[in-house]
Amino acid sequence: MDGSGSAGVLGALGGGVLWFFKNLALAFYNFGYAIAHPGLWLDWSNPQAIMRVVYYGASTEFFFVVLAAFVVLTGLGLWRRSIMWGSVRLLEGFANTIGRFFAWAGLLMVLQQIMIVFLQRIFRVSEISLGPLGYAFSKDLSWWSEELKLYNAMIVCLCISYTFVQSGHVRVDLVYAHVSHRTKRLIDMFGALFFMMPMAVLVWLYSWYFLWRHLITPKPSASESLDRLLMKAQALRWNVETIGFSPNGFNGYFLFKVLLVAFAGLVFLQAIAVFYRALLEYLEGEESAGRFLDRDSLGPGEDAREATH
Structure with a gap:
């Protein structure tokens, strides 16, 4: 019985390893097929194309395509370290660009809150109207007040990798600060x-x-197969969420779902940058620490203050 149990475990492990490498090899074919047939997923006038995007966006096939790209890029980077350093600079530069742009949402959030307080408490205004390029956009003050949460979500989700590059996260170094390079x-x-x-x-x-x-509706499910979703595509229609928590409150809560997906993507890309930078600094030694690192600075005074801590 023990022998059969051990054989079953080894068989399961072997099957798992075979499944992994089979999907990793198929990733190159799947990627090539998607590139060669863009109409199957880019033609959003076709409901089936939308359903393919929904299915493959969180599928095993997509995961292995990303994993295969990571493996290939890592191999090229080990062959030519300039490729890996270029990847680090590209990913960190992308994080800095996105973060520096959306960090202005913090200032916008403060200014809008001040404006709401003055208009509501002093001038007793009930709504704010904007008319850029002749287009009138009028919303109740409660809508603008609830919209402030969107600015906060933008800062959290879109500035996370930027903050990581800038070493701005709170960290508790009980071990890390005392070990070697x-x-x-x-x-x-x-x-x-x-x-x-x-x-x-x-x-x-x-x-x-x-x-x-x-x-969209009918609502897709993660447990449904591609064939099932393609069948649902016959009844597909856009049904963007516009329900607020109050009658006149902010009604664009679907944007928070978009930001959550963007958050996951940015963290994954930053993880690649962290791994590549750490690997390069490990291989090249302590003299490469912080190479090409683009961090914000307020000037020489900032460095002097940091040296005193």
């Missing part, structure tokens, strides 16, 4: 592969269908 890089690589990436994948899987269930 190479040990720090090993910790960074382990954290990127086994914490950041899996967390980003899980958030993506849950948020992807959470988003689409509030955009």
Whole structure:
């Protein structure tokens, strides 16, 4: 009985390993097929194309395409370190650009809150109207007040990787600060592969269908097959969520679902950047620490203040 049980476990492990490498090999075919047949998923005038995007956006096939791209890029980067350094600069530059742009939402949030307080408490205005390019946009003050939550969500979701690049996250260094350079890089690589990436994948899987269930009807489900979703496409229509928490309140809550998907994507890309930078700094030694790192600075005074901490 013990022998048969061990054989069953080994068989299951072997089947799992075979399944993994089979899907990894098929990823190249799936990617090539998608590129060669863009109308199957880019022609959104066809409801079936939308359903294919819904299905494959959180599918095993898409996961292995991303994994295959990561493996190929890592192999090229180990062959030519300039490729890996270029990937680091590209990913960190992308994070900085997105973060620096959407960080202005913080200022906009403060200014809008001040305006709401003055108009409501002093001038007793009940609504705010904007007319850019001759288009009138009028909403109740409660709508503008609730919309402030969107600015906060934009800062959290779209500035997360930027904050990581800038080393702005709160950290408690009980071990990390006291170990050697190479040990720090090993910790960074382990954290990127086994914490950041899996967390980003899980958030993506849950948020992807959470988003689409509030955009289209019939509502798709993660448990449904592609054939089932293609059948549902016959009755597909857009049904964007516009329900607010109050009668005149903010009604664009589907945007929060979009931001959640963007959050997962940015964290995954930043995990790749963290892994590549840590690997390069591990291979090239301590003199490469912080190479090409683009961090914001307020000038020489800032460096002087940091040196005193």
